[in-house]
Amino acid sequence: MKAKYRFILAVVVLGLLMTGPFVVSSLLVWLDMKEAERNLLVELLVSRLPVGTMMTMCGFAIGVLVLHKLFKQYVEGLLRMSETLRLMLGANRDFRVTLDGPPEVQQLAMAANDLAQQRDVLMNDVDAQIGRAKASVEEEKNRLAALMSELAQAVVVCNLDGRILLYNNRARLQFKALALGPTSVSGGALIGLGRSIFSILEKNQVEHAQEVIRQRLGAGKTAISNFITTTRGGQLLRVQMVPVLAAASGEGEAAMSGYVLTVENITRSIELEARRDQVLHSLTEGSRSALGNIRAAVANLIDYPEMEPELRERFVKVVDDEAARMSQRLDQTMIEFSDSMKTRWPLEDILGIDIIAAAQRRINEKLNLPTKTEELDDALWVKADSFSLVFSLVFLAAKLQDHYEPRELRFRLKSEGKLAYLDLIWAGPAMSSETFYTWEMDSMQVGSETTPLSIRDVIDRHGGEIWYQREKAAHRAFFRFVLPVATPEIQQDQEDRKRGSSRPEYYDFDLFNFADKSIDLERKLSDLTCTVFDTETTGLEPSNGDEIIQIGAARIVNNRLLRQEVFDQIIDPECPLKPESIPIHGITEDMVRGKPTIDVILPAFHEFCEDTVLIAHNAAFDMRFLQLKEERTGIRFSQPVLDTLLLSAVVHPNQESHKLDVILERLGIHIASRHNALEDALATGEVFLKLVPLLEEKGIVTVRQALEASEKTYFARVKY
Structure with missing residues (x-):
């Protein structure tokens, strides 16, 4: 029986206890009295009835208040303590029972906290032993992940259903570059854990390659298959497939449990x-x-x-x-x-001092001209075609030797923001601008070595500049090569680290046993592939013209929040922002101006979360904005939607608040920043993963059960 029903029953019992004895005794006396006595009694009772009724009602009210106070302190206090204890047992070991209420309840809370502390000591010891046992396995996994991440070739591992269970950084970047249409607008990629490889490669070709491998395995030949396929954007990919074999049982041969694909874009070649x-x-x-x-x-x-x-x-x-x-x-x-x-050679990351060292060797060999260095930043990486850049330096050295006969040349290397300055310095007379222009535009030749490239061609290839400058005080001059610093990949790695450890997010070997299933309401919450999302808006009234200005989302696969497979896009709302909303989300007019509109972003988001269950906090608010755009964009989100606000109310019905900040604290989840759509989406994902085992304790295991339980909560009545 629910607590409120028990309270009502207690009030009824109190009323009966207060009036019952008087009514029964009065009835017995009435039956034993004579007519004259009865009339006298009635006259006496009627004259004092108002005072008696008032005293009875006052006594009843005082009794109800006392009963309510005791009920709040003992019954509801113990219920809250019960929820807190379950939190301590499951989601948040560091949570403790608040010492409030009457002394007896406080004593019980202190005892519970002491037991929790002893339990934590024992569990820490158990966790330490488990951690030591798992260390070697995790080390092997991390070695594989590190190896795969650093390979220069795109590698993807799939199970037999074509679901991706491992990919490396090269594959992520390569398929992101191949993305067309709305998927690429938000920086999304075609690749992701649990996604199907058939969204990139033709299913018939992949299945044919599998059949070739099975035949070669049966014939005892090397199990490998190659094919060339065309992407939706017309790019040519060369794909090599090798099998992943399951452990052989008994005398039987090892069966194929998946396959490894190495993918190369051969369009340019x-x-x-x-x-x-x-x-x-x-x-x-x-x-x-x-x-x-x-x-x-x-x-x-x-x-x-x-x-x-x-x-x-x-x-x-x-x-x-x-x-x-x-x-x-x-x-x-x-x-x-x-x-x-x-346009043939791509730029590669190389240490600037390596380029200088190579140029020094060539100048000494070809020209017999001494070289020295000064002010070298030995940790500076640049993006360069090293061969053409070194040839340019040697060419300029040869020109200087022919025209100005310098005693020696010096090299200098330093950085300025995202640019690297590589200087070739000499002492001698001034050079005219016409001479420098001629050298810059001529095809380069050093001895018998020639190239159709000019210095200007090499500079254009690098997207840089070359300057001629004088150091009048030192009676020196120098050519300055302005080159790009090799920072984009470093910055990307830093962003990945902010979102969590990058390499482990790229693989999940449990997906070998993953079966391709459509969204089924009878599926377990722990088995779901989900998209957890959040929106930032111009205001809180979607029906009165407020618009979405940011959508952030991440995927949950195999009960893991993938912090790198995210959707993060600022949107131009095509209307002014409300000044009072800007301090909340931090998005200004300048940030939304020129960004894609909802017509472009909503199809991209729909593709990102296709075939997944949607999860949001206070989902009714976010879904209302999406529903109001159905007619304009033609995009409809028909998949099931789970709301962590409602699920929290299901798990902890006696807690006073179910705001996201309060839930994060209650579940022991620490988030660095909030009120950004992506950060809030990631926080909501962490909350959902914590709620799943708590829901299971209440017998709520499937999607259907979670939806039905959510509908019964008070907060489900809120409409936008």
Whole structure:
């Protein structure tokens, strides 16, 4: 029986106890009295009835107040203590019972806290032993994760259903670059734990490759299969598949439990090869007829030395014209090939001092010119095509040696923000701007080594600049190469660390046993693939014109919150922000101006959370904003929605507050920052994972049971 029903029953009993004896005794006396006595009694009672009634009501009210006070202190206090004890047993070991209420309840709370402290000591010892036992296994997992993360090739591991259970950083970046349409707007990727590889690769080709591997396994051959596929954006991928074999049982052969895919984007290399073939074909076929004409003309000149001067002039003219056309064709081919070379090589991360060391060696070998260094930042990494950059430095050194004969050259390396300054310094007379421009634009040659690239081509390839400057006080001059610092990947790693440990998020070996299932209301909460999300808005009235200005979301797979597979997008609401809302979410007019509108972002978010259960805190508020955009965008979120506010009320019905901040404190969850859509979504995800075992203790295991229990709470009546 619920507490409030027990209180009502107690009040009824109190009323009966106060009036029952008087009524029964009066009835017995009445039955034993004579008529005259009865009339006298009635007259006496009627004259004193108001005073008696008033005294009875006052006594009853005092009794109810006393009963309510005792009920609050003992019954509800003990119920709250019971919920707190369950918190201490499950979600938050550090939580303790508050010492309030009457002395007897406080004594009980102190005893419970003492028992919890002793339990924590024992559990800490058990946890330490378990941690030592798991250390070696975790070390092996982390070694594999580190190895996979640092591989230069994109690697994806899938189970037999095509669900991704491991991928490395290269795969994440490669498939993010391949993303088209709304998925790429928010920085989302096509890849993620638990997602299907068939959203990227053709299912028929993957299944065919699996069949080839099974046949090769059966024949005792090397189990490997290769195929080339085309993405939705027209990119060509070369894919190699090798099997993941389950442990063999008894005499039977090991069965295939999954597969490893190594993926390479060969679109660029195919285009370059095709262009090279076209250039070679043009050069050979175009020169064939010209060479034939030249040979015929030369043969006639040799065979007929006495031919007439006019005829001889015609043959010489043929040779001259054909040679000119061949020269023009060769020049054109060289120009086209040079353009191909300029865009061929990607920039790689390299230590700046390594570039300087390589340039010093080449200058000493080629020019026999002494070199020194000064002011070197030996920890500075730059993005560079090292070969062309070193060649440029040697070329400039050769030019300086030919024109100014410096005694030595010096190198200097330092950083300025996101730029690196690489200086080639010499002492000598001033150089004119015209000379520097000529050197910058000429094709480079050092001895017998030549390249169609100019210094300007090399600088453009790096997206940098080259300056000529004088140090008048020191009577020196220098060429300054302005190069990009290799920071983007470092910054990305720092962002990943802020969201949690990066490598473990990339794999989950338990997904080998994951079966592809649609959203079923009878599925266990612990087995769900979920999208936990939150919105920031211009105000609190969706029906009165307030708009979404940020959506943040993360995925929960296999009972793990994936802090790197996130959706985070600021949105232009196409209306002014309310000044009173800006201090809450920290988003200003400048931050939303020029951002994508809800028409672009909502399809992207719908794709991100497709085939998952939605989770939010106070979900009715967020879902109302999404529902009001259905007609405009044509996007409808039809999947089940779980609300952590309602689930908290289910688990802890006697707690006074179910605000997200209070729940975080109650469950022992520590969040660095709040009131950002992504951070709030991550906090809500942590809350949900803590609530799942608490719900199971109450017999709420499936999605349907959680929805039904949520509907019965008081907060489910709130509408927006």
